[in-house]
Amino acid sequence: xxxxxxxxxxxxxxxxxxxxxxxxxxxxxxxxxxxxxxxxxxxxxxxxxxxxxxxxxxxxxxxxxxxxxxxxxxxxxxxxxxxxxxxxxxxxxxxxxxxxxxxxxxxxxxxxxxxxxxxxxxxxxxxxxxxxxxxxxxxxxxxxxxxxxxxxxxxxxxxxxxxxxxxxxxxxxxxxxxxxxxxxxxxxxxxxxxxxxxxxxxxxxxxxxxxxxxxxxxxxxxxxxxxxxxxxxxxxxxxxxxxxxxxxxxxxxxx
Amino acid sequence: xxxxxxxxxxxxxxxxxxxxxxxxxxxxxxxxxxxxxxxxxxxxxxxxxxxxxxxxxxxxxxxxxxxxxxxxxxxxxxxxxxxxxxxxxxxxxxxxxxxxxxxxxxxxxxxxxxxxxxxxxxxxxxxxxxxxxxxxxxxxxxxxxxxxxxxxxxxxxxxxxxxxxxxxxxxxxxxxxxxxxxxxxxxxxxxxxxxxxxxxxxxxxxxxxxxxxxxxxxxxxxxxxxxxxxxxxxxxxxxxxxxxxxxxxxxxxxxxxxxxxxxxxxxxxxxxxxxxxxxxxxxxxxxxxxxxxxxxxxxxxxxxxxxxxxxxxxxxxxxxxxxxxxxxxxxxxxxxxxxxxxxxxxxxxxxxxxxxxxxxxxxxxxxxxxxxxxxxxxxxxxxxxxxxxxxxxxxxxxxxxxxxxxxxxxxxxxxxxxxxxxxxxxxxxxxxxxxxxxxxxxxxxxx
Numbered sequence: 001x002x003x004x005x006x007x008x009x010x011x012x013x014x015x016x017x018x019x020x021x022x023x024x025x026x027x028x029x030x031x032x033x034x035x036x037x038x039x040x041x042x043x044x045x046x047x048x049x050x051x052x053x054x055x056x057x058x059x060x061x062x063x064x065x066x067x068x069x070x071x072x073x074x075x076x077x078x079x080x081x082x083x084x085x086x087x088x089x090x091x092x093x094x095x096x097x098x099x100x101x102x103x104x105x106x107x108x109x110x111x112x113x114x115x116x117x118x119x120x121x122x123x124x125x126x127x128x129x130x131x132x133x134x135x136x137x138x139x140x141x142x143x144x145x146x147x148x149x150x151x152x153x154x155x156x157x158x159x160x161x162x163x164x165x166x167x168x169x170x171x172x173x174x175x176x177x178x179x180x181x182x183x184x185x186x187x188x189x190x191x192x193x194x195x196x197x198x199x200x201x202x203x204x205x206x207x208x209x210x211x212x213x214x215x216x217x218x219x220x221x222x223x224x225x226x227x228x229x230x231x232x233x234x235x236x237x238x239x240x241x242x243x244x245x246x247x248x249x250x251x252x253x254x255x
Numbered sequence: 256x257x258x259x260x261x262x263x264x265x266x267x268x269x270x271x272x273x274x275x276x277x278x279x280x281x282x283x284x285x286x287x288x289x290x291x292x293x294x295x296x297x298x299x300x301x302x303x304x305x306x307x308x309x310x311x312x313x314x315x316x317x318x319x320x321x322x323x324x325x326x327x328x329x330x331x332x333x334x335x336x337x338x339x340x341x342x343x344x345x346x347x348x349x350x351x352x353x354x355x356x357x358x359x360x361x362x363x364x365x366x367x368x369x370x371x372x373x374x375x376x377x378x379x380x381x382x383x384x385x386x387x388x389x390x391x392x393x394x395x396x397x398x399x400x401x402x403x404x405x406x407x408x409x410x411x412x413x414x415x416x417x418x419x420x421x422x423x424x425x426x427x428x429x430x431x432x433x434x435x436x437x438x439x440x441x442x443x444x445x446x447x448x449x450x451x452x453x454x455x456x457x458x459x460x461x462x463x464x465x466x467x468x469x470x471x472x473x474x475x476x477x478x479x480x481x482x483x484x485x486x487x488x489x490x491x492x493x494x495x496x497x498x499x500x501x502x503x504x505x506x507x508x509x510x511x512x513x514x515x516x517x518x519x520x521x522x523x524x525x526x527x528x529x530x531x532x533x534x535x536x537x538x539x540x541x542x543x544x545x546x547x548x549x550x551x552x553x554x555x556x557x558x559x560x561x562x563x564x565x566x567x568x569x570x571x572x573x574x575x576x577x578x579x580x581x582x583x584x585x586x587x588x589x590x591x592x593x594x595x596x597x598x599x600x601x602x603x604x605x606x607x608x609x610x611x612x613x614x615x616x617x618x619x620x621x622x623x624x625x626x627x628x629x630x631x632x633x634x635x636x637x638x639x640x641x642x643x644x645x646x647x648x649x650x651x652x653x654x655x656x657x658x659x660x661x662x663x664x665x666x667x668x669x670x671x672x673x674x675x676x677x678x679x680x681x682x683x684x685x686x687x688x689x690x691x692x693x694x695x696x697x698x699x700x701x702x
């Protein structure tokens with residue numbers, strides 16, 4: 001790694017500083033996750049009452065924390081079944097599932113299981129094969145790059161659907177930038193073949209055990225992984241009627 | 256900037272694994288290398304990326320033995336435009352302008368999926384006015400027919416039936432005329448916006464759509480008459496490109512291809528959105544899992560979509576005059592735009608108000624147009640039933656005015672994985688038919 005790349009990435013969307021704060025894990029009844037960055041700017045004041053912006057407003061960017069039971073709906077039952085199945089296979093639930101997060105409310109609620117990467121394939125197979133879970137349809141993988149989540153910069157997000165039970169679930173796996181390896185789920189969901197190739201192409205996550213992890217969208221000899229936050233968007237200024245419009249990544253950002 | 260600064264991770268395998276052979280083809284010929292390695296003659300045919308029957312820039316690599324395809328691989332990426340990356344540098348409202356250009360034959364589905372996901376993050380799903388949802392459903396269903404017509408028309412054209420194509424495109428024209436009247440554009444509409452739709456439908460649209468429905472039915476009927484009993488058509492389609500249910504599930508295939516294998520999985524029924532649970536329609540299914548069945552299903556889906564469109568028209572009349580955008584002024588675009596005399600979207604009344612009487616309204620207008628609205632931290636997943644399958648939208652927000660990440664799980668991207676299993680062992684001519692039955696649109700595949 002070069003000296004330059006160790007610097008926190010300059011993210012044009014505003015979330016610039018990278019530092020972890022010690023924060024209480026619960027605020028009110030809602031558990032809070034770790035802070036992965038701080039949003040600074042003249043606008044978007046949250047909480048301080050300062051709307052002038054001159055106070056230098058800052059807002060933490062924070063992951064949602066572990067949800068508390070009851071999760072609601074079928075979520076409790078599914079998590080219980082998964083715990084049972086994993087325990088039967090000799091995998092302690094707490095080691096495989098780092099966090100259970102329920103986001104959004106009412107009919108829009110979504111269940112996310114944060115999975116430790118070494119247990120990803122076991123968890124996926126349990127979710128697919130157990131008759132009470134039966135998440136038989138995988139809708140692919142998408143990557144997200146969080147430069148501020150130190151030691152867990154690259155996330156792979158799996159979207160599973162149970163046609164049998166009419167349910168949906170999300171798995172989230174994180175791996176460090178320095179060791180970007182996640183086991184491939186193609187042995188469980190062959191559909192993830194191209195999706196993993198795409199995530200490798202755009203984020204540089206290496207899916208170990210993938211049958212042919214080659215770039216899929218970018219040319220084979222392309223340097224870098226374009227969807228990462230430290231990869232520039234690029235672009236050229238456009239002149240129109242004498243005025244110049246700068247490329248989008250160098251335009252003024254309000255957020 | 257050097258190459259080293261923007262990728263912290265090295266490529267997956269710069270060093271060759273042990274025992275791997277390395278071949279250099281520059282200045283040489285692959286043919287010679289292949290003969291050297293496998294010791295026999297292999298014919299590898301590149302179909303595309305400029306072949307007209309590949310629906311754009313799809314590249315098929317076929318290894319053939321006589322007329323039989325022994326191996327088939329699809330190569331994509333020739334139309335990659337970085338739309339997802341671009342969306343990270345625009346506001347959430349501007350995002351619709353980008354995602355609409357992905358699958359250019361079904362633009363309204365990307366818009367709807369993205370806006371529904373954004374609304375989920377904002378927590379305003381239930382606040383979207385009913386009229387906005389009705390308009391969305393009407394536009395999506397018309398779009399589904401337009402997309403299916405292109406699929407059937409181009410498939411016919413690829414088999415040499417030009418009449419099928421001209422009829423399909425004539426039918427599609429009726430729908431594009433409606434789109435032009437409603438959104439101002441024939442494609443790439445950016446009409447559906449987070450919180451509702453960009454503007455209300457023009458007066459008399461119900462009448463216009465009512466007049467178009469019998470015409471569309473007529474053209475879809477003609478297509479059915481031309482294709483379904485045609486012996487040449489049947490000889491080419493029946494029993495080709497078979498993909499059974501187990502294969503579909505393993506490969507994540509959705510849409511008409513999955514339903515042709517017998518599973519009535521439709522997101523509109525399984526995970527309803529925009530009020531689809533309140534419409535009366537059926538999900539056609541068949542069981543032969545071949546390309547012929549997929550044609551039959553697409554035709555049948557056109558009729559079902561028309562059935563939904565008819566229901567939306569009644570609701571449009573009932574909800575006349577009600578809002579088409581959420582009431583929250585911190586999200587909704589302040590001006591209700593209307594097409595002015597210059598053909599542009601204007602709102603003279605609004606301009607008069609903000610320039611003449613209300614400083615605060617002017618500031619608010621400026622802020623929401625240039626800065627956009629803030630979306631709470633979190634992620635959301637929303638899928639819609641796209642003409643080609645299940646379109647998934649994964650959006651992540653870091654609390655700013657722009658998406659932190661927007662990922663589109665395009666159904667054609669996923670479905671193209673089935674090319675190998677559908678084509679291997681068949682004839683070269685069947686490849687064209689099988690790929691046409693997947694109906695890939697490369698704008699969506701490559702994004």
